[in-house]
Structures are given as C-alpha cells and as structure tokens.
Amino acid sequence: DGPLSLQDSYSGSTMDVNDTGxxxxxxGxxxxxxxxxxxxxxxSESRRETLQxxxxxxxxxxxxxxxxxxxxxxxxxxxEEELLPKVKEIVQALKGLEEYDRGETMKMLKSISDTYWSxxxxxHKIGDILSEEGFGEITMKILKTLNSKGIFKNxxxxxxxxxxxxxxxxxxxxxxxxxKDLADNDGVRFFTVNCDHEPxxxxxxxxxxxxxxxxxxxxxxxxxxxxDVKKFFKECDTSxxxxxxAKSEIESxxxxxxxxxxxxxxxxxxxxxxxxxxxxxxxxxxxxxTGKAVKNPKRRHLGFTPHELIDGLSKLAVNDSNKKKIIDxxxxxxxxxxxxxxxxxxxxxAAKALWNLSFDKDVATKIKExxxxxxxxxxxxxxxxxxxxxxxxxxxxxLKGENDVSKVRPKSGKRNKGHVFLSYSWNEKDIVMKLRERxxxxxxxxxxxxxxxxxxxxxxxxxxxxxxxxxxxxxxxxYKQSPNCRLEAEYTYQLRKDxxxxxxxxxxxxxxxLGMILGAKLYFDFSGKYPxxxxxxxLTKELKSHSSLHxxxxxxxxxxxxxxxxxxxxxxxxxxxxxxxxxxxSNNSAVLRMTTDDVSNWLRSLKLxxxxxxxxxxxxxxxxxxxxxxxxxxxxxxHSLEKQLGMNLVEILTFTEGLEKL
Numbered sequence: 040d041g042p043l044s045l046q047d048s049y050s051g052s053t054m055d056v057n058d059t060g061x062x063x064x065x066x067g068x069x070x071x072x073x074x075x076x077x078x079x080x081x082x083s084e085s086r087r088e089t090l091q092x093x094x095x096x097x098x099x100x101x102x103x104x105x106x107x108x109x110x111x112x113x114x115x116x117x118x119e120e121e122l123l124p125k126v127k128e129i130v131q132a133l134k135g136l137e138e139y140d141r142g143e144t145m146k147m148l149k150s151i152s153d154t155y156w157s158x159x160x161x162x163h164k165i166g167d168i169l170s171e172e173g174f175g176e177i178t179m180k181i182l183k184t185l186n187s188k189g190i191f192k193n194x195x196x197x198x199x200x201x202x203x204x205x206x207x208x209x210x211x212x213x214x215x216x217x218x219k220d221l222a223d224n225d226g227v228r229f230f231t232v233n234c235d236h237e238p239x240x241x242x243x244x245x246x247x248x249x250x251x252x253x254x255x256x257x258x259x260x261x262x263x264x265x266x267d268v269k270k271f272f273k274e275c276d277t278s279x280x281x282x283x284x285a286k287s288e289i290e291s292x293x294x295x296x297x298x299x300x301x302x303x304x305x306x307x308x309x310x311x312x313x314x315x316x317x318x319x320x321x322x323x324x325x326x327x328x329t330g331k332a333v334k335n336p337k338r339r340h341l342g343f344t345p346h347e348l349i350d351g352l353s354k355l356a357v358n359d360s361n362k363k364k365i366i367d368x369x370x371x372x373x374x375x376x377x378x379x380x381x382x383x384x385x386x387x388x389a390a391k392a393l394w395n396l397s398f399d400k401d402v403a404t405k406i407k408e409x410x411x412x413x414x415x416x417x418x419x420x421x422x423x424x425x426x427x428x429x430x431x432x433x434x435x436x437x438l439k440g441e442n443d444v445s446k447v448r449p450k451s452g453k454r455n456k457g458h459v460f461l462s463y464s465w466n467e468k469d470i471v472m473k474l475r476e477r478x479x480x481x482x483x484x485x486x487x488x489x490x491x492x493x494x495x496x497x498x499x500x501x502x503x504x505x506x507x508x509x510x511x512x513x514x515x516x517x518y519k520q521s522p523n524c525r526l527e528a529e530y531t532y533q534l535r536k537d538x539x540x541x542x543x544x545x546x547x548x549x550x551x552x553l554g555m556i557l558g559a560k561l562y563f564d565f566s567g568k569y570p571x572x573x574x575x576x577x578l579t580k581e582l583k584s585h586s587s588l589h590x591x592x593x594x595x596x597x598x599x600x601x602x603x604x605x606x607x608x609x610x611x612x613x614x615x616x617x618x619x620x621x622x623x624x625s626n627n628s629a630v631l632r633m634t635t636d637d638v639s640n641w642l643r644s645l646k647l648x649x650x651x652x653x654x655x656x657x658x659x660x661x662x663x664x665x666x667x668x669x670x671x672x673x674x675x676x677x678h679s680l681e682k683q684l685g686m687n688l689v690e691i692l693t694f695t696e697g698l699e700k701l
Contacts, residue, residue: 106132108143112150114157122158123168126151130172139181140188140195148178148202155209166214174210175220178203182229191247201247204254211261218262227262227271230255235280243292256284256298263305264350266466266516270546272306278315285319294341300324301343304351309550312358322361325352326368333376345377345385353392357520358551362399371409378415383424390419390430394522397437398529398552407438433523436497442530456506457588458484462527463513467543470565471513474541481579483588497526504530508588509537514562515544519553532556539581541565541574558672630666630701633659645697653684666698 111132117125133147151174154165169175181203190200211218221227233239233255242248259277262268272278284292284299300321307315316322329348332340340348352370355361377389397403406412416438419431436442459478463471471487478485486503504510510531518524529552531538540549540562547566549557563574563581582588633641638657642650657665669676680686686694 108132108146112146114150114154117158119161122154122161123164126154126165126168127172130169130174130177133181134173134177139184139199140193141199142195144181144199145202148181148199148206152202152206152209155206155213162210162213166210166217169210170214170216170220173220175217175226176224178207179221179224179226179229183225190251197247201250204251204258208254208257208261211258215265218258219265219268221258222262222265222268222271227259227268227277228275230259230262231272231275231277231280234259234284253295253298256281256295256302260298260302260305263302266520267544267547269306269308269516272302273308278303278306278311282315282319285315285321297324297328297341297343297348301347301351304354307355307358309358309554312360316355316361316364322352322355322364323368325355326365326370326373329370330373333373333380338382346382346388349374349377349385349388349392353388353395354520356392356395359399362396362402365396366402366405371406371412375409375412375415378419379411383422383427386419386422387424387426387430390416390427390434391522394430394434394437395525397434398522398525403438413438429523433497433526437522437526441498441501442526443533456484457508458486458503458506459582459588460503460507460510460527460531461485461487461513462510462518462524462531463487463543464515464517464521464524466517467513467515470543473571474511474513474565477575483582500527501530504534504536507536509539509582509585512538512540512557513543513565514540514547514549514553514557515542516547518543519549519551525552528553528556537585539563539578541578554675558668558675630659630663633662638662641697641701642694645693647690647694647697650684650686650690650694653686662698662701666701669695669698 111129114122114125129147129151133144136144151169155162158165182200185196185200185203188196190196207217207221211221234252239248239252243252259281263272281299281302284295285303287296300319303315303319303321304325325348328340328343329345329352332338332343332345332348338344352365356365374389374393377385380386393406397406416431416435419427420435422428422431461471461475461478472489475485475487486507488500504527510527512518512528512531540557540560542562542564543566545566545568548554563578565571565574635655635658637659638654639651642648642654665676668679677691680691680694
C-alpha cells in the first residue's frame with residue numbers, strides 16, 4: 040500500500056532516533072503519531088507525489104551534470120538487456136547524493152523496489168547486481184543518516200526510509216549476496232536494535248511503527264539464511280530479542296512471532312538449542328504453520344510459504360537432539376503432502392529436511408514405515424528437477440542403509456588409488472577449486488564432486504572414499520548444515536580413513552555432529568585469516584606423511600609451517616551410527632562384543648544402578664567410542680557425562696575409573 044503519511048495520523052507521543060539506532064523522546068517536534076485504523080491512501084499518495092515534484096525541481100543541485108530523475112527512475116517495460124544497466128545507473132546516482140531526506144532518494148529507492156514486482160523472473164540477477172554495485176553499503180548509510188534525524192520527524196524523511204526498508208526486505212530475500220552485504224555493513228546490529236527499541240514496542244499499534252519492526256525482523260530473517268553470518272547475530276545477542284517475540288501470545292503479533300522463530304531456527308547455536316526449543320515451542324509452531332500454509336489455496340500462512348517454513352525446520356533438523364522432536368510434532372504427514380504435491384521447490388526442501396532427519400536411525404525407521412512415504416520417494420528419484428532428484432536420492436541412500444559400512448555394498452573392483460578425496464560445501468567452491476588445482480599441480484590425484492552430483496551417483500562417492508588414501512574435510516557452517524557433506528564425513532569416519540580438517544570460514548567453531556567427528560583434531564586455516572601459502576605449506580607437509588598417498592612429481596621444498604589450530608571441545612549432540620576411527624586392540628575386542636544388557640550389568644557392578652537408564656542405548660561399540668573420546672577430547676567427555684547423561688561428580692569419577700579398567 041505504500042507508506043502512511045505522518046500527516047494522516049492522529050496526535051500522540053513523539054519519537055526521534057539518533058545515529059546509534061537508540062530512540063529518545065522529544066517534545067515539541069513533529070513526529071509519528073499513533074493510529075489504529077486504515078491508512079488514507081489517497082492523501083498519502085498525494086503527498087508522495089508532491090514531495091517527488093518539489094524535490095525534482097532542484098534535483099541537479101547535488102549531482103555533477105543534469106540528471107532527469109523521472110527518466111532515470113522509469114523502469115517499466117524495459118527489455119532484458121536494458122534492465123540490469125538501468126539498475127546499475129540508479130544505484131550509482133543514489134550513491135552520488137549528498138542528502139537523503141529528498142524526493143530523489145525516495146524516487147530512486149521506489150524504482151528499484153518496483154523492479155522486484157515488474158521483473159519477477161530476474162529478481163535473483165537484479166539482487167546480485169545490487170550487491171556488486173554496493174547497494175547494501177549505501178542503503179545502510181541512508182538508513183543511519185536519516186535515523187539520526189528521526190525517521191518519524193516528517194514525510195521527507197519517512198518516505199525514503201520506508202522505501203529503503205521495502206527494497207531491502209524484498210531483495211535480501213531474492214539474493215543471499217544482498218543479505219550478506221547488509222550483515223557486513225552493520226545491518227544485524229541496526230535491525231536488531233529496531234526490534235528491541237522500547238518506544239517502538241509500545242507503539243506497535245501504529246501502522247508505520249509496526250512496519251519498521253516487521254521489516255527489520257524480515258530482513259534479519261533473510262540475513263540469517265546465510266550460514267556464514269552467525270557471528271553477527273551472536274555478537275548482537277539477537278537471539279535474546281527474538282526470544283521475546285517467539286514467546287509472545289499476542290494475536291496481533293503472530294507474524295512477528297513466526298519471523299522470530301525462523302530467525303532463531305537459522306541462528307541458534309548448539310549449546311543454546313535445548314533452552315530455545317523448550318521455551319518457544321518453535322518446532323511445534325513451525326509444523327503447525329506449515330500445515331496451515333499447505334492447506335491454504337494461496338500456499339501461504341501469515342505471508343509465509345511452506346518452503347520458507349520447512350527451510351527453517353530443516354536447519355533445526357541438523358541438530359541431532361531436535362530430530363525426534365520434529366517427528367513427534369506430527370511432521371511426517373506434512374512432509375508427505377509436500378512430496379506428493381506439484382511444486383518442485385517444496386519437494387526439494389521437504390526431501391532435504393527428511394535427509395537431515397534420517398541420520399538418526401530411529402527416526403529413519405519411522406520415515407520408512409510412514410504410509411506412502413517410500414513409494415512417493417521412489418517416484419521422485421528420477422524427477423526432472425535436479426534439486427529434487429539430488430535430495431531424494433540422498434535421502435534414499437541413507438534410508439536404505441547404503442551408508443552403513445557394515446552392510447555389504449557392490450564393490451567397484453578398484454584398488455586403493457592413493458588419491459585425495461575433497462569433501463566440501465558448494466558454498467566454498469571457489470577456495471576449494473583453488474585447492475584442487477594446487478593439489479593437482481603438486482602431483483596428487485584428486486577426487487572431487489565438481490557438479491554437486493549427489494543423488495543416484497552417491498555410490499560413486501562411497502567408492503571414492505573407500506579408495507582414497509586421505510580425505511580432506513573442508514569445514515564451515517554450511518558444511519555442517521549439508522546432509523550430503525555429513526554423509527561423506529560420517530562415511531569417512533566409519534571406514535577409519537585418514538582425514539585432514541581444513542577451516543574455510545572465519546570465526547567458525549565446529550559443533551554438533553561435525554564437532555563430534557573432529558574431536559580434538561588439528562586443522563589448517565584456509566579461512567583467509569592467513570596468506571594462502573602458509574596453510575598450503577603446512578597441508579602439503581602433512582600430506583607427505585601419508586605413505587599410501589602417491590604423487591607423480593615432487594612438490595618442491597618445504598615452506599613455512601602453516602598455522603595449525605586445535606579445535607576446542609564444545610558441547611555437541613550424540614551422533615547415531617558413528618564409529619571411532621582408531622585401531623582396535625585385542626583387549627578392546629571383548630568390549631566391542633558387549634550388548635546393552637552387558638553394559639547395564641557392568642554399571643551395576645560399579646554400583647552405578649542409577650545411571651543404567653541413561654546408558655540404555657549403549658553397547659560395547661559406543662562404550663569403546665566413549666573411552667576414545669576421553670583420551671582425545673577430555674573436556675567434551677566430562678561435559679557429556681554431566682550434561683547429557685546427568686551424572687554427578689562421584690558417579691563420573693567412579694564411571695571413569697571403571698572405564699579405564701574395562
């Protein structure tokens with residue numbers, strides 16, 4: 040509908056916002072006034088046109104050369120080859136302005152916003168062009184500058200602010216690059232402050248104030264979909280702000296509640312997970328909202344599509360402690376409805392969420408046993424849509440147990456070729472491709488999935504891991520969130536293959552299933568923190584220590600050792616089906632043969648009867664793994680006994696002594 044003119048509002052409290060995003064009350068100034076009824080659209084539109092007309096008369100005073108802003112901002116009926124150059128031209132003109140509380144600012148921002156609706160098929164391309172032209176930086180500068188004057192002071196300020204929010208809301212959704220640019224330009228802090236600003240929260244009944252908060256939360260949710268921006272949310276304590284909305288029971292704020300829950304779904308750290316899940320009921324809520332969106336003829340609930348909602352649920356499914364909770368929330372019938380539907384985008388995200396869930400063996404069994412589930416998946420495994428095909432086949436690979444090393448798979452007949460297997464997320468493809476080329480130049484044979492094959496050719500991945508001399512695991516948040524990457528890493532782990540971790544994302548600390556696999560291993564830092572050659576020299580030196588790895592030529596002299604960093608032990612969830620990659624001594628063989636009943640009897644012999652229920656799923660294999668964890672990741676070992684198995688100090692000491700003697 041466009042912004043509601045401040046002159047269309049009734050009298051009320053006055054507010055101003057300074058340049059840090061903190062709002063203070065001021066008397067005697069014209070500001071936003073409370074209003075609960077519908078906007079006077081004709082009056083607001085008339086004032087916007089008047090503002091544009093008045094400012095256009097003086098539009099050239101701030102620019103070098105004469106600019107016809109009406110011509111510049113005309114974006115209707117453009118040919119494809121005209122569209123992107125026009126967007127570039129508008130952004131450059133916007134960057135040339137010296138003042139922003141003018142009609143030209145509003146006109147240019149509105150024209151870019153209009154392209155979102157006029158050229159739906161080009162949204163992604165337009166968003167990427169905006170990113171290349173520095174749109175995130177200039178729009179944050181505009182918002183901060185006008186914020187310092189008070190965004191609700193008059194229409195000359197409010198209208199440009201409105202369209203700035205509008206265009207960022209839309210294009211941070213269309214382009215992850217725009218969203219990332221906003222994060223890099225202080226956007227997370229700015230929009231978080233808006234959502235926690237007390238004068239705004241007290242005036243949510245005002246349409247314009249509500250819009251600022253809603254747009255800020257929507258932009259934060261869009262930014263949160265970038266896996267490598269979690270650090271900004273942690274620095275700004277955004278989760279605390281979102282928690283307030285997520286726990287709200289005010290009916291008029293239900294949309295804000297959903298936005299908060301989706302933001303939390305994308306940004307929650309493993310150690311915060313249980314608290315946030317329990318306090319907000321986010322899993323049950325997202326499942327419920329998805330069900331309503333699926334049943335709605337418009338495929339939306341409160342403006343949210345099934346794809347948006349399931350994407351959030353898929354992120355929560357990465358955490359092993361959430362898997363059973365998602366199934367218990369009666370999500371399987373909804374997943375089935377999406378798979379049987381006619382929308383490939385929904386089929387793909389549903390299959391991906393189920394794939395993440397399937398790494399829990401009990402959950403995988405429930406998925407397989409759900410009526411019509413396997414039949415629907417079999418029908419989709421040859422889908423024309425590559426994303427659907429990849430995710431469905433990956434899911435079936437796990438459901439059918441083809442990732443289980445104890446299960447006999449058809450062998451390729453290939454001997455160990457001594458190659459390097461690169462396991463990575465497509466998000467880091469640029470640095471990984473550079474690594475591949477350097478490895479090949481050094482004479483190493485490299486196996487890498489350059490086409491994101493997934494799906495029906497996962498057996499090729501399994502063969503490649505089996506025949507590898509060493510696996511290089513390229514760590515990042517995106518890697519942890521990828522079910523395909525988890526499949527590769529866990530298969531490597533179960534086969535007891537030698538592996539070398541690389542850090543590809545700054546400020547990332549592996550946790551969850553990835554932290555469990557890596558334990559206390561050391562990694563080489565390729566995140567950009569150091570010049571490439573430093574970690575590269577360390578990596579090549581490490582590779583030379585693997586006798587089964589062959590090179591066709593010498594890689595030259597050793598260089599400076601790379602910075603090698605120990606991964607700290609962190610709280611992580613259990614990882615079903617993973618075996619510790621260490622040789623087993625003859626003494627350990629007896630332990631490996633222990634059944635769950637044997638473990639229970641052993642605990643009773645230690646007078647730890649009260650701990651028996653906590654170890655109900657432990658057999659000798661898991662007990663042996665726990666012992667290895669103690670030697671390689673002691674901090675995590677003791678943390679797990681206390682926090683996850685509920686043992687007190689005396690029980691921990693007794694158990695540890697018994698484990699050492701076992």
